[in-house]
Amino acid sequence: MEMDAATFEQLVVDELDRLPDEMVDGLDNVVFVVEDRPEDGSLDLLGLYDGLALTERGHYGMGELPDRIIVYREPHLAHATDEAELRDEVHTTLVHEIAHYFGIEDEQLHEMGWA
Template identity: 75%
Template structure:
């Protein structure tokens, strides 16, 4: 697929976030969505990452906590997709998957909810 720069990739991620159902965001608090070119190890295998503590595993969580992060990696997405339509679909799947980790859901639960 053609090279999509950082700004354009971020626009695609925001567009896909806007298309997600409202119920996915109902309990989502203190989460930053960010894009990066590649994971720290430089691989192209990881499309996204949830960094934080899932709601199901949190004890006391309050003021002063750094936000959890959901990271989408641009270069692995581009390497995995041949068209912009495929890229949009993969961004969507990655967002749903990582948001699911925030809620503590496994893949089976995501399918039950219709999120994957």
């Protein structure tokens, strides 16, 4: 599947808007970033939470750089056969990475069907 960077970024924004308010209202000092590929160039990683989960934070105040949730465009496109499948996978990736922000680990996500 092919899709240019601007169109994919808009798709990610659309999927963010579809997430339940209770999931995104608790996000603080987090930015969402779309990148083409992970640094290692692989197509295996769809997304990444880059930050310190809420459950691991001690003191958290002003001046910290924002946490990042990265969505990788090329791996998503490599795994999807059509736009509906792509939207589903982006949605799942966003939920998965937001869960990491809240301190939910991969094992719990597997049990809940989000990994």
